[in-house]
Amino acid sequence: MSDSSEDSRPEAVDPAANDALADADLTRVDWECAELVGRRFERCTFTDARMLELSTTDCVFVDCDFRGTELGSSVHEQTAFLGCRFRRTRLFDATFRGCKMTGSEFLECELRPLSIDGGDWSYVALRGAELKGTDLSGIRLREADFTDADLRDVSLAGSDIGHIRLAGAEMAGADLRDAQTEGIDWTAVSLTGVRIDPAQAIAVAAAYGAVIG
Numbered sequence: 001m002s003d004s005s006e007d008s009r010p011e012a013v014d015p016a017a018n019d020a021l022a023d024a025d026l027t028r029v030d031w032e033c034a035e036l037v038g039r040r041f042e043r044c045t046f047t048d049a050r051m052l053e054l055s056t057t058d059c060v061f062v063d064c065d066f067r068g069t070e071l072g073s074s075v076h077e078q079t080a081f082l083g084c085r086f087r088r089t090r091l092f093d094a095t096f097r098g099c100k101m102t103g104s105e106f107l108e109c110e111l112r113p114l115s116i117d118g119g120d121w122s123y124v125a126l127r128g129a130e131l132k133g134t135d136l137s138g139i140r141l142r143e144a145d146f147t148d149a150d151l152r153d154v155s156l157a158g159s160d161i162g163h164i165r166l167a168g169a170e171m172a173g174a175d176l177r178d179a180q181t182e183g184i185d186w187t188a189v190s191l192t193g194v195r196i197d198p199a200q201a202i203a204v205a206a207a208y209g210a211v212i213g
Contacts (some may be wrong), residue, residue: 015039051064176200 015028015034022042030050035057042062046069054074061080067087071094088108095115098126105125114134122142124125129149137157145165161176163183172193182199186207196204202212 024044027047033053037054040060048068056079057077059079075095083103090110099115099119101121103123120140125145127147133153137155141164142162148168155175160180166189167193175195177197
């Protein structure tokens with residue numbers, strides 16, 4: 001008789017293989033310290049996977065599920081996570097360089113410390129995320145959802161944050177200077193202690209009904 005615990009393990013998948021995977025169940029897969037180069041994954045499940053110190057380069061993940069995944073100290077270069085779901089995912093000390101995260105969702109995740117160098121994070125959902133002190137400068141974040149997020153001391157300087165949602169976010173000490181900020185509802189968030197540039201100050205004043213000039 002076979003061991004039921006062995007039967008419940010996911011089928012072994014070689015992280016160094018160069019084939020694309022679709023609809024694969026990679027629950028609890030152990031890819032600690034693995035290197036993925038040029039791989040493509042569509043609608044794959046990585047629930048509770050162990051991916052500490054994982055390295056990805058030029059990979060694509062489409063509509064994948066990373067619930068409960070351990071991604072601490074992982075490094076991602078020019079990799080795309082499109083419409084992926086991260087819930088209770090541990091991303092402490094993870095690094096994203098030039099990555100595309102369009103439409104991905106982060107809920108109840110461990111995100112600090114987090115290093116992001118450029119890339120496109122448009123339409124990401126970071127509702128309630130704890131990002132205090134994170135450097136988000138120079139990133140494309142258009143229409144991202146930061147509702148109820150902790151953005152204290154966060155740098156968004158020079159980023160494209162047009163039409164982002166900030167209702168209920170904590171922003172004391174945040175730096176928005178030189179960021180593209182069109183379409184933001186300034187009345188939905190407290191700007192006490194937030195650093196803004198003169199052009200943004202005019203937009204804020206207009207949002208509160210001031211007559212400029």
